[in-house]
Amino acid sequence: MQRGHDAVRRFRVLAILSMLNMPRQRSVRITCVLAMSLTLACSGCGIVARTVIDGYEKLNAGALTNPGRIGPLTDTERIWARTAWRYVANNTNASTGLVNSADGYPATTMWQIGDYLAALVAARELKLIERNEFDRRLSDVLHFLGQMPLLPGGLPNRVYNTQTGAMSNDANQPGTIGTSAVDVGRVLVWLHAIGARYPEYGEYVDRAVLRWNLCELVGGDGTLYATRIDARQTVRVAEIRPGYDAYAGTGFRLWGVRASDADAAPLAQAYANGVRIYFDARDPRQSGVTNALVSAPWLLSGIEFGWRGTQRADASGRPDGAAQADAVYRAQEARWRKDGILTARTDHQVDQPPYFVYDSVFANGYAWNTVGDDGRAYPQLALVATRAAFGMWVLWDTAYTTRLMRGVDALYDADRGWFEGRYEATGAHDRTLALSTNATVLEALLYKSSGRLVPAVRADGYFSARMKDVFAHPATCLPIAASVEPGPQ
Secondary structure, three states: OHHHHHHHHHHHHHHHHHHHOOOHHHHHHHHHHHHHHHHHHOOOOHHHHHHHHHHHHHHHHOOOOOOOOOOOOOHHHHHHHHHHHHHHHHOEOOOOOOEOOEOOEOEEEHHHHHHHHHHHHHHHHOOOOOHHHHHHHHHHHHHHHHHOOOEOOOEOOOEEEOOOOOEEOOOOOEOOOEEOHHHHHHHHHHHHHHHHHOHHHHHHHHHHHOOOOHHHHEOOOOOEEEEEEEOOEEEEEEOOOOOHHHHHHHHHHHOOOOOOOOOOOOEEEEEEOOEEEEEEOOOHHHHOOOOOEOOHHHHHHHHHHOOOOOOOEOOOOOEOHHHHHHHHHHHHHHHHHHHOOOOOOOEEEOOOOOOEEEEOOEEOOEEOOEEOOOOOEOHHHOEEEHHHHHHHHHHOOOHHHHHHHHHHOOOEEOOOEEEEEEEOOOOOEEEEEEHHHHHHHHHHHHHHHHOOOOOOOOOOOHHHHHHHOOOOOOOOOOOOOOOOOOOOO
16 A cells, blocks of 8 residues: 555656646646556555546546636536536427527527537537437538528628527517627637537538628727617627627637737726726716626636636736636625625526626626616626526636535526526525526536637638638638637647
């Protein structure tokens, strides 16, 4: 047994030395080899061998290159995953292959199509569905994207009816209302991920994306633009939504469109429970949009791309994504420690008017402000949001996130899916069921199982061939070479 302990000690020393003295990728590979060698050497010592095997599984899942909780799912966590998938199964429309944005409500956006693609990948990788069901579902979505009606100029509409596939207005009646670059950015992220993970679908992914005139959604300085239709006139406006435009910009860059990798809004500093955070300095009374700082885009960036860079401000004083995400998390933990209020803030649906709110860390001049699209405050609608809790739990392995998960881990109906959350003021359940929340639960659990979700690069295929063909070039704009800062490898 002493020989086993000595071997473990030597392994730890060698692993640390290897990580200190060589690039991260190589150190991870060598550490894994050492782990396997030690497992074989200690085959007569069951306890040591099992310990090393457990460690190897965590290394293989990315424990050295991803923060937070990494490792095989427990039986309870698999129940959580099956519950989230139940929402998707219940809300899939056979006629189009699309999934409802809210339980029983037959509408979706490009953002929510991205949610569905993320959930579908998680369901396959977590073995919640068989390969033939994955193929059928993905083929239905790609068919829709490959032939769906577009706005003049080749852009997706903001809303589509999930039963008919037709473009819809805000009331889900036939009509057009413009497009959202942020929403398109999310579906671009997951189309890239599918092309990289499952190259057999790459051609069909590429054909769908080549229908869209992506450069119309990005300005010369990389700012994302939305369009809205007013009195039958199309108006192009900058789409600056704190955290969301930086996230969506990654989706465009994955496809070679030069979008900014940082939020375009001017930033100001404030303190939330003693933690310095950066927020959109524009006056919402003049900009016409809320400047709410919420958790979701920062959490998705961590789960999907992995943290990159250092957690410090850059030369201009702007924090990078990891630093802002960490500040958003720490402010919420600090509120719980100081005020005793369990906090998991993000934008979410609610079961009463105005039916959607921005549950913020900071908005419209105040910390912990809950606001609607109308700019009014709705403090009584603040939630401990399920999707924010899952994202924080999987990215930060702390006593607070353990406590936070105990506050939300019963917020589901096993036959229908996960609820939006628990009201801060009373503890009552908001029993609204929404695709974005259930997709985030699945993403978080896949991250725990295997680390960062979106590969930084994919093999050349139909898209790259078309872009190089000067005689059969698509009618849409010519992007630059695909470029995105990957997370840790």
